[in-house]
Amino acid sequence: MRELLRAVGRYLTWGDYLxxxxxxxxxxATIPMVHHGTEASGRWAIVxxxxxxxxxxxxxxxxxxxxxxxAGETVIQVQxxxxxxxxxxxxxxxxxxxxxxxxxxQALICLPNHVTIExxxxxxxxxxxx
Amino acid sequence: xxxxxxxxxxxxxxxxxxSLVFLYLQGxxxxxxxxxxxxxxYFRIKAQxxxxxxxxxxxxxxxxxxxxxSEEFSRIGLGSLGELNxxxxxxxxxxxxxxFIVLEAAARYRQLSEGAFDHTIGKIIDLWGFTQEWDxxxxxxxxxxxxxxxxxxxxxxxxxxxxAKTARLANPAIEVDLGGIAKGYIVDKVVEILKKHELxxxxxxxxGNIRVFNDRPRKxxxxxxxxxxxxxxxxxxxxxxxxxxxxxxxxxxxxTSGDYQRCFFADALNNIFPCRYADEPDKIRYHxxxxxxxxxxxxxxxxxxxxxxxxMEADALSTAVFVLGEQKGLALIESLPNVEGILVTSDGRxxxxxxxxxxxxxxxxP
Numbered sequence: 001m002r003e004l005l006r007a008v009g010r011y012l013t014w015g016d017y018l019x020x021x022x023x024x025x026x027x028x029a030t031i032p033m034v035h036h037g038t039e040a041s042g043r044w045a046i047v048x049x050x051x052x053x054x055x056x057x058x059x060x061x062x063x064x065x066x067x068x069x070x071a072g073e074t075v076i077q078v079q080x081x082x083x084x085x086x087x088x089x090x091x092x093x094x095x096x097x098x099x100x101x102x103x104x105x106q107a108l109i110c111l112p113n114h115v116t117i118e119x120x121x122x123x124x125x126x127x128x129x130x
Numbered sequence: 131x132x133x134x135x136x137x138x139x140x141x142x143x144x145x146x147x148x149s150l151v152f153l154y155l156q157g158x159x160x161x162x163x164x165x166x167x168x169x170x171x172y173f174r175i176k177a178q179x180x181x182x183x184x185x186x187x188x189x190x191x192x193x194x195x196x197x198x199x200s201e202e203f204s205r206i207g208l209g210s211l212g213e214l215n216x217x218x219x220x221x222x223x224x225x226x227x228x229x230f231i232v233l234e235a236a237a238r239y240r241q242l243s244e245g246a247f248d249h250t251i252g253k254i255i256d257l258w259g260f261t262q263e264w265d266x267x268x269x270x271x272x273x274x275x276x277x278x279x280x281x282x283x284x285x286x287x288x289x290x291x292x293x294a295k296t297a298r299l300a301n302p303a304i305e306v307d308l309g310g311i312a313k314g315y316i317v318d319k320v321v322e323i324l325k326k327h328e329l330x331x332x333x334x335x336x337x338g339n340i341r342v343f344n345d346r347p348r349k350x351x352x353x354x355x356x357x358x359x360x361x362x363x364x365x366x367x368x369x370x371x372x373x374x375x376x377x378x379x380x381x382x383x384x385x386t387s388g389d390y391q392r393c394f395f396a397d398a399l400n401n402i403f404p405c406r407y408a409d410e411p412d413k414i415r416y417h418x419x420x421x422x423x424x425x426x427x428x429x430x431x432x433x434x435x436x437x438x439x440x441x442m443e444a445d446a447l448s449t450a451v452f453v454l455g456e457q458k459g460l461a462l463i464e465s466l467p468n469v470e471g472i473l474v475t476s477d478g479r480x481x482x483x484x485x486x487x488x489x490x491x492x493x494x495x496p
Contacts, residue, residue: 011135023146051166091269092404098369114167126176128372129386129435130338130364 045083045101047076048116059083059102059119069113076117088113159330164189169200169313171337175320178330188327192320192334199319202228203312205252205305215252215306218299222291230295232308232315235442237290239311243450243462248422250286252305254278258427260392260418269402270394270416278425313339314385314445321381321441333359334441341383341441366390366433366474367495369407373480374472374491376437385444387452388433392418419452430455433474436463437486443469456481 047055047067055065059081067074072089082100090112098108104121160182165174173196179185202209214223225233236249255261257277259270284303291297299306313336321341324332330346342359358379362372366388376384393405395413403413421428434452438444447469451459456475463471463483470485478495 008135008138011132012139016139019143020146023143023150026150027146048165051164051172092406094369094406097406109172111171116165116172124360125362125372125375126333126342126359127174127335127340128338128362128364129340129376129384130388130391 043081044120045076045078046118046120048118050114057083067113067115069110069115071113074110074113074115083108083117083119085110085117088115160185162186162189164193166193166196168193168196169203169316169336171313172335173337174335175324175332176335177324177332179327180330184327185329188324188329191327192323195323196316196320199228199312199316202226203232203308203316205307205309211306211308214297214299218288218297218306219302219304222289222294222296222298224294224296227295228315228319229308230290230292230297232312232442233288233290233297233306234292235315236308236311236446237288239446239450243447243454245422246453246458247310247446247450248286249306249308249311250288250304251281251420251422251425252307253303254281254420254422254425255307255309255418256305257281257425258416258418258420259394269404271402272396272400272416273425282423282425310387310449311442311446313337314383314440314442317341317383317441317445331359336441338364339383339385339441339445341381341444342378343381344379345381363435363472364388364433365407365495367407367409371496373474373495374489376489378437381439382437383439383441383444384435384437385441385448386433386435387419387448389415389417389419389427390432419449421453428453428455430476431459431473432476434459435472437470438466439468447471 043059045057045059046053047057049067049069054067057063057065057078059078063078065076074088075086077084077086082102084100085095085108088095088110090110095108095110101108101119104119105123107116107118109116159178161178162182162185163176165172175189175192177185177189201207203211205215206212210225210229217223239247257273281303284301286304287300288306289298317334317336317339318341320334321343325343331344333342340361358377361376361378361384363374363376364386365371365373390407394416395403395410396416397413403410417427419428431452434448436444436448436451438447451462451471454462456473459473460481460483463469470483473481474495480491480493480495482491
């Protein structure tokens with residue numbers, strides 16, 4: 001093995017090393033492109049109003065934000081890496097009763113106020129038929 | 131020795147260069163995800179294409195068509211359907227092309243399901259409080275027999291004239307509500323636009339009314355990356371759960387009708403409580419899928435999921451099968467080509483149609 005390595009070392013010129021270095025550099029440069037197609041995932045919650053992104057909340061930071069929608073104010077709380085809806089207009093209070101979400105792919109939907117909160121990422125499921 | 135080493139060197143370079151090309155090609159795929167509030171629900175499009183701009187352009191066009199159609203199909207709006215409901219009893223009303231197509235289809239599904247699917251019961255649905263403004267108001271009421279009986283007993287007929295593209299209502303008991311079919315039609319129209327733009331694959335989801343297509347699998351050199359869309363089927367009694375996952379290949383649609391989507395509870399004194407997935411002890415659930423023959427919410431099934439070639443078919447059939455119940459519903463599914471179904475009964479059994487027997491689904495609600 002050592003024999004072989006020494007033989008290879010003798011045979012390669014500085015130009016070969018240059019080409020190898022360039023190819024490796026080029027390969028490294030494409031790594032971000034591989035992930036380009038997939039959505040940004042991580043410890044974030046994306047808040048949308050009428051489909052438009054109005055907040056990107058870091059789950060690492062405890063906070064409370066208010067979103068003014070067509071039916072009133074939706075209050076969103078981030079605590080200990082989780083998100084929930086504290087208050088939102090609507091008789092059924094569906095998005096409040098859903099409680100905390102924290103896994104990628106989970107979402108809270110406050111229909112009456114047109115607000116959605118989503119933790120982006122791949123849950124392995126593309127959609128839910130309900 | 132020299133020659134062997136030279137060959138080794140060249141082959142290493144070739145492998146490195148190929149993997150570069152491979153990585154580059156794999157990176158050239160853009161997934162674009164957008165949603166809009168339409169038809170009283172969230173309308174999502176997830177599309178994959180070679181370029182981000184291309185996908186965004188297609189989605190923009192698709193959303194503007196969906197927007198236009200959602201106004202057409204409002205039963206109280208300014209479109210031709212609203213017109214028909216306002217003055218259709220006194221004279222034939224000219225309909226737009228889209229409304230006429232869906233009205234014809236609705237009549238076909240009404241006949242096919244022997245009246246279980248019925249687009250003429252808008253007034254009965256209104257009596258229960260399940261109106262278009264349901265999401266904001268959110269509390270229904272139990273209508274009295276005196277209110278319901280005359281509407282249920284009436285012969286509700288919509289006369290269509292295919293040459294003039296007009297419609298007339300037989301009597302004032304009718305209000306045409308295309309809520310159980312129009313959403314599916316719009317999803318199909320949106321898919322048509324996305325296909326025209328030659329997107330590779332896309333998923334369109336209008337509040338659980340889903341259609342996917344997987345026309346061109348992502349290709350990296352000679353390697354075809356074939357992946358199905360994975361769609362969860364909602365657990366009817368637990369919002370956080372699904373009862374199973376369906377893998378969809380090619381071009382396929384599915385829709386679910388459930389008694390948990392729009393509902394309310396009433397106790398023995400007829401006090402009303404808000405809708406939720408889980409059952410309430412000592413309270414009766416009333417929901418929006420009305421059996422046209424009784425005017426009451428259909429009982430027997432708590433959820434019906436239909437797989438079909440188009441979203442409109444899935445949409446209409448999921449309502450029809452929910453109303454028909456376990457036996458007749460399953461018989462209808464089996465009588466139609468390329469249609470499959472997953473039914474959940476009120477005692478918690480899960481029944482799948484013959485074409486889905488190979489799929490791993492539980493037989494009881496977990």
